[in-house]
Structures are given as C-alpha cells and as structure tokens.
Amino acid sequence: MNAQIGSKIPAFEALLSPAEENRLSWMMEIIERNRFLPAPAPENVFVGDGDYRAIGVEYLGHLVRIGGLKPSDRVLDIGCGIGRMAVPLTQFLDESTGCYEGVDPVKEGITWCTQNITPVYPRFRFCQIDLAHELYNRGGSLAGHEVVLPFSDASFDFIFMVSVATHLPADEIEAYSREAMRLLAPGGRLFMTAFLILDGDLERDGARPKFIAGRESGTWYGDPSAPLAAIGFERNLIEQAIHGEGLRIQRVSLGHWRGTDSTHYQDIIVATKPGKAT
Template identity: 80%
Template sequence: MNAQVGNRINAYEALPALSEESRLSWLMEAIERNRFLPVPAPENVFVGDGNFKAIGAEFLGHFVRIGDLSPSDRVLDIGCGIGRMALPLTQYLDEATGCYEGVDPVGEGIAWCVKNITPAYPRFRFCQIDLAHELYNPGGSLVGHEVVLPFLDGSFDFIAMVSVATHLPLSEIAAYAREAMRLLAPGGRLFMTAFLVLEGDQERAGARPQFAPGAEAGTWYGDPSAPLAAIGFDKTVIKQAIRSAGLDIKRVDLGHWRGINSTHYQDIIVATKTGAA
C-alpha cells in the first residue's frame, strides 16, 4: 500500500507547471479514485453520512481554499472520528515537515485509525480523550467545559473542528476556542464548522435543519428532544466566544443548509492567532 500511495504523492508534487488550484483539484479526484486508501466499513462510521472518501476530499479542498492549509502544517483534528479528514490529509501533508494529531472521545474510531492509518503514515497519530458527551460518549470521565488537550503550547499551525461545534453547548465551544488559542503557533488558524442562525434563515424554503429557539439565549435546536444532535447559534454569540479566547476571526463562509448556493453544507469560521508565523 505504501508504494502505491507514495507514487501518487510524488505525482502530485511533480506537477509544478499547473496552478495550485489545478494541482489541488487533481489530488482531490485522485483521493476519491485511490483504492489503496483504507476505508472503514459503513456500519462502523458513527458520524456523518455519504461517500467517505468523497467527503474527506471535499474538506481537503475547504481546508486549503478557505483555511489556507499548507503541506508543511502541523495539524490537530479535534473530533477526528474514524479518520474521514485524516485520510485525505495523508495525501496532502508533506511527509517530512507536516504532521497530524487526531483526538476524539469515541474509542472505536480511534482504534480503527491507529490500526489502519498510523502504520502506513507514522506522522499521523490518534488519541482518545474520555470527554463526556450525551450522544457519543455518555460515560466519559471528563467534562467538556474544562477540556485541556495533551499537547504543548504552540504545537500546531492548523486546528480543524469539523461537525464538532454543531454538537456542543456554547460553554464547551468556548473551552475549545481557548485551547485553540493555547495550542496554535502565531499565525495559526482554527477552522470550525457550525450552524450560524441568521435572521430569515428559518423562513427560507429548503432550510435543513429547521431550528427552534434553545434553552439559552442565542442558541437553536434542530431537535428540542435531543438538543446536541444539531445545535445552532446566533452569529454574534459564537463569534464572541472565539474572540474572547483571543483569536481573530478572519473569514465566515455561509453553508447551503439554509437553502442558499454554497460549496459546503455547514457554515465555516476561520480564526487566527495573531503574530508572525
């Protein structure tokens, strides 16, 4: 498997005549076609739906185009699940200078990644964090609003939180934002997806999910009987939580969950830690 995958990486790096966008598009298509990449059995994928490799390749594009990810970045994937984001990154991150750490509360997903990804890509490592979550890890021993991840200050250039803030209360999102501020090197980026509920979103035909006001001001529930299944926030509320952590919001891209044209479903927030890289 390593030889085949390695050849694909070398082919990507050997296309200097093409624009960066053309090279990225080529790589995204190659990832979808790559039959050597390990893919978990569908019954083991406990978050998300759709084509596993296609969605991963799509987010690689968002990481680069929207989040300014570069091959040399040190990446932390908070809520890495069963490797949906990790697999395409194995084909993009530089094998000498880039690296990846994935954390998640679900032990089964971490175990699959350790068994199927790390042996072929030793700079990709995975760790279970036993955080309590009523849907994904109800017996967890740690509380989310006190989260401290086991990494040194300034260890990362890029932190991804894909479909994480959509399942957390605001206090825990604020805690992760504080951790991102601690863990990012100057110039590093936090890439977070969320549901930002704006005025008029609920009246748009085709908006999915349809949100109802939540228990706290500025929060919205897709299903009031299971609030953390899909939770949204007023834009000002979640932006304030990120800014209070010390991060600067660089970009907000709205998603097509609200019934508008967009290249992505959830909304995307990119925040940076100021200072020279």
Template identity: 70%
Template sequence: MNAHLSHDHIHPQTSREDNFKLEWLLQSIERNRFLPEPDPEKVFVGDGNYRAIGAEYLGHFVRIGGLKPTDRVLDIGCGIGRMAVPLTQYLDPDTASYEGIDPVKDGIEWCVQNITPIYRNFRFCQVDIAHELYNPQGAMAGDEVVLPFCHASFDFVSLVSVATHLPHREIVAYAHEVSRLLARGGRVFLTAFIVSPEDIERAEARPNFIPGEEQGSWIADPVAPLGAIGFDRGMIESALEGAGLKVDLVSLGHWRGTSSSHYQDVIVASKPGGPA
C-alpha cells in the same frame, strides 16, 4: 468583529495553478481504492460518501482555511479518520504532522490500526471528554477540556461538525484550548450553524431549527438538542475572539437554502503575532 462574510471563498494564497493541482489531487483521492476506508457500518457520525466528503473538506481546508503541506495539524473530533485519510495525501511526510483526537474509542482504534502503520506522521488518541450523545460516561467535562499537547504545538486546527454538537459554554472552552495550542500565525477552521431569523423562515433550510433553551441557541430536535445545534450570529465568533483569536472569515453554508460550496457555515480564525 471585522471578518469578511461570504457565501463562498478562495484563500488568496491559492493560485490558479495550485488550485488546478489541488483539484487533481482531490479527484485522485476519490478514485484511489488503496487508501484506508472503514466498513460503512462502522462510520458513526455523518452521512454520505466517506471518501468524497473527506476529499471535499481537504479542498475547503486549503482553499478557505489556507492549509499548507508543511503544517502541524490537530483534528479535533477526528471520528473514524474521514479527514485524516485525504490529509495523508496532502501533508508532507517529512515536515508536517497530524494529531487526531476523539472521545469515541472505536473510531480511534480503527485509525491507529489502519492509518498510523502506513503514515507514521499521523497519530491518534482518545480523549475521554463527556458528551451526552457520543461519550456519556466520559471522565472530563466538556467545559473543562484540556488536551494532551504542549503550548503552540500546531499551525492548523480543524473542528469539523464539533461546534454543531456542543453547548455554547463548551465552545468557549474549546476556543481557549485551541488558542493555547496554536502557534502564532496559526489558523483554526471551524464549522457551525450560524442562525438568523431569515434563515429559519426559508422552506429549503435543513435542519429546520427552533429556539433552544439556551439563549441565542437553535436546535433541530428537542429530544436530542445536541444532535444539531446552532447559535445566533456573533456568538461563536465572540467566543473565538474572547480566547485571543482573530476571526478572519465567515463563509456561509448551503444548509439555509442558499448557494455555497459547503453545507455547514465555516469560520476561519488565526492566532495574532505571526505570518498569516
């Protein structure tokens, strides 16, 4: 693996002028009181300000992941639309498309009722994947995941706070499915906890990881190991490469107590054979 490792990163295609325009857009999204936003008690994953976090990740998608306004986007683990809402202001309504999937029915229903009627190129569907915390009665096992989309349907796939809640075998399965769904030159933006011994020795690190039962895994809570799970460096990258993807970047997050623009670690990989 020859991916660039950094604590922060700006995609080389993001010019100073584009970055200025993006910053203006992100600020306008945070101020726009007319954008859809669920009641706080309905937000079932993640803490913090719904609009601000969504805008923050739109910035990461563009600056780190190279997202383009014309991309066909798949948002795996879309939840209750936190990434989708700011993307409505960035993706071109005529040429781009967005598909959001999640195992939690309530979040999908909110998105269908509040986003799709206004933004017709944004669609959402529940995929009944089993997860011990979010969908314990799901019909499809996570390590047998098959998503309802055709081969090479997407230019950009996001998995934000997905790998942080999955055992390694399921991350491997998702990597193969993402590889199937990406067009050549397409990119995947994935967040994770990449853990090394020096990370867990830092007093500032949050979560405070301990070794998990699975070899190479690290967990924050033995009672709910999938509440926050990390892996040794190289394990997630190898899963992506084993699925035929090229790891382009590993950008370290500030969960470990170091400086970074993002909390979780970010891995960007691409499907070989097309434009970057």
C-alpha cells in the same frame, strides 16, 4: 481580510492561484479514486452521512481553499472520528515537515485509526480524550467545558473542528477556542464549522434542519428531543466564544443548510492567533 461575524459578512478572495487550484483539483480526484487508501466498513462509520472517502476529499478542498491549509502545517483534528478527514490528508501533508494529530471521545474510531492509518503513515497519530458527551460518550470522565488537550503550547499551525461545534453547548465552544489559542503557534489558524443563525435564515423554506428556539438565549435546536444532535447559535455567541479567547475571525463562508447556494453544507469560520507565523 478581517471579518467579524457581528458585522456584514463579505465575500472573500481566493487563496489559491490558478496553478495551485488545478493541482489541488487533480490531487482530490486522484485521492477519491485511490481504493488502496484505508477505509472502514460502511457499517462502522458512526458519524456523518454520505460517502466516507468523497466527504473526506471534499473537506480537504475546503481546508485548503477556505482555511489556507499548507502541506507543511502541523495539524490537529479535534473530533477526528474514524479518520474521514485524516485519510485524504495523508496524501496532502508533506512527509518530512507536515504532521497530524487526531483526538476524539469515541474509542472505536481511535482504535480503527491507530490500527489502519498510523502503521502506514507514522506522522499521523490518534488518541482518545474521554470527554463526556450525551450522544457520543455518555460515560466520559471529563467535562467538556474543562477540556485540556495533551499537547504543548504553540505546537500546531492549523486546528480544525468539522461537525464538532454543531454538537456542543456554547461554553464548550469557548473551551475549545481557549485550547486552540493555547495550542496554535502565532499566525496559526482555527477552522471551525457551525450553524450560524443569521437574520432571515429561519424563514427560508429550503433550510435544513428547521431550527427552533433552544433553552438558552441565542441557541437553536434542530431536534428538541436531542438538542446536541444539531445545535445552532446566533452569530454573536460564536463571535464571543472565539474573540473572547484571543483569536481573530478572518474569514466566514456560509453553508447551504439555510437553503442558499454554497459549496459546503455547514457554515465555516476561520480564525487566527495574533502574531507573525515563523
């Protein structure tokens, strides 16, 4: 199903059969109860609120149910942090065909992942990208809008950016979309979370955060004193950033940040690289 953000956002059909859904739900329960899986000390989790393992398991469900993630996929996690999404994926991705690369600008998170995940799961690898960011890596040597990740063309089937576009200006979202287009194999998918500002969102009493107009047209800040702590975009800006680099938006699932019912907080966008998957 094609779904351009600039048009009416439709509901979409489930990607999983009942049997696949039952198996995924069972797996998620097992992972959440498995206390032998790596987990950092709570005081070392430098991004995101809530339970480390529970949120990772929740997003495993979203990656599969909404994004169409498969066990055989070659996966790139942009903004992997301290491995919150990587840990449940160690139990989902196929040991012989699936693989995972995680990148992040925060050295401490990458160090923890390389010391605690990679030795047990060698197909899970992590590297620091020294990108400048006013909240997470002030002294970074690389400008975000010029990002080039250290991987070969068409080397991934699935790329995800969870809580990344919510902390980036529009030109950097374009840069990551460009890299996703380069790095995805034909038919590959980009899974991105964002705050999409749609008509009526800002008037709802239950919306969290409460966005106000930002400096640039079409941008909205949750906190004007720290614009990149939570940044939202009018939907046409996200559409332009993704479509302008050659990707095509296939699915949109709206989050409950705006005070409406949803299974997830941020909005989810799934885009594909044109071409037939091999």
